[in-house]
Amino acid sequence: MVPAPNRTPTRHQTARRPLTESARRTAAHTTAALGAAVGVVSTGAFALVMPTTTGALPVADAAEIPTSLAANSTTLPVDTAPVRTSSSTLGTLSPVAFVVNTDDTEVGAPTDPDIAALDKGGKLADQLAEMHAQAAREAAENARIDAIVANGGLDGWIAEALRIMEMPQSYAPSVKKIIMAESGGNPRAINNWDSNAARGTPSEGLMQTIPSTFRKFVHPSLAGRSITDPVANITAGVRYMVATYGIGTLASGGRSNHLGQYIGY
Structure with missing residues (x-):
């Protein structure tokens, strides 16, 4: 076996020499200074970068930073923007408006x-x-x-007359009371003894109206009927009583004296 030739290290393969104590202290100071500048905390083989509140270095450490590093160092800007509170994540809260009702609209609508x-x-x-x-x-x-x-009959005539006059059927009992007092419910009843009869215009029919009163107050839709027609006679007598004495007299069942006794109209 041929012995291997002696190999001398090239300039790219220079031997590693151990650091002297002085060089080791310099490197440690440099690392600490850089860590303080960027907020590095060494934990064994790893380093944790921590944000610093100010970008300035301590005066004592800054003096030991090599000139080449100090020239490239930059002071970190301080964020002066106001801190957002947690309420910003909840969105904007609109104030509640209390409206005073100033018109006729329903409150609470x-x-x-x-x-x-x-x-x-x-x-x-x-x-x-x-x-x-x-x-x-x-x-x-x-x-x-x-x-x-x-x-048919008296109740039927009264109901039909009130319907034609578009009056409430609640007046039916009062109208019936008047009819019974005037004619006893006989549609052909004629009064031959009162003052009207003496003048030659006797009262006739259920409501005992004279011919002139009948012609004036009979409902227009029944104008062609005779004075003794039950429904037509009722409309004439009712309309005359309301026009002369008022609806109250009709509602009370006709006129009466101070003793409450019925008197003719």
């Missing part, structure tokens, strides 16, 4: 468009339901009146 639409729809539904209920009540009342009219 919803202002959200969708809720207002629902509220309006509910009110319209209630109104529609009430309209249907009213129509049902009217239909039932008309059916009741139709039945009374169909049965």
Whole structure:
């Protein structure tokens, strides 16, 4: 075996010499200074970078930084922006406004468009339901009146006359009381003994009206009927009494004296 030739190290393969104590202290100071500049904390084989509150170096350590490093060092800027509180992550809170009601709108009425639409729809539904209920009540009342009219007789005549005059059927008992006092319910009754009869214009019919009163106050739709027609005679007598004495007299069942006794109208 041929002995290997002696190899001398090139300039790229210089032998590593151990650091002297002086060089080791210099390197340690340099590392500590750089760590203070950028906030490095050495933990064995790893280094943890910590942000510093100021970019300035301690005076004692800055004096030991090599000139080449000091020339390239930069003072870190301090962030002077106000610190955001945790409330910023919750979004912007709008203040609650208390509105004073200055008009006739309902207090506490919803202002959200969708809720207002629902509220309006509910009110319209209630109104529609009430309209249907009213129509049902009217239909039932008309059916009741139709039945009374169909049965004929005094109650039927009164019901039909009030319907033609568009007056409430609640006046029926009062009208019947007047009729019974005037004619006893006889549509052909004629008074031949009072002052009207003496003048040649006797009172006739259920309500005992004279011919001129009948012609003036009979309901226009019944103007062609005779004075003894039950329904036509009732409309003439009622309309005359209301025009002369007021609706209160009709409601009370005719005129009466201080003793409460019925007197003619």
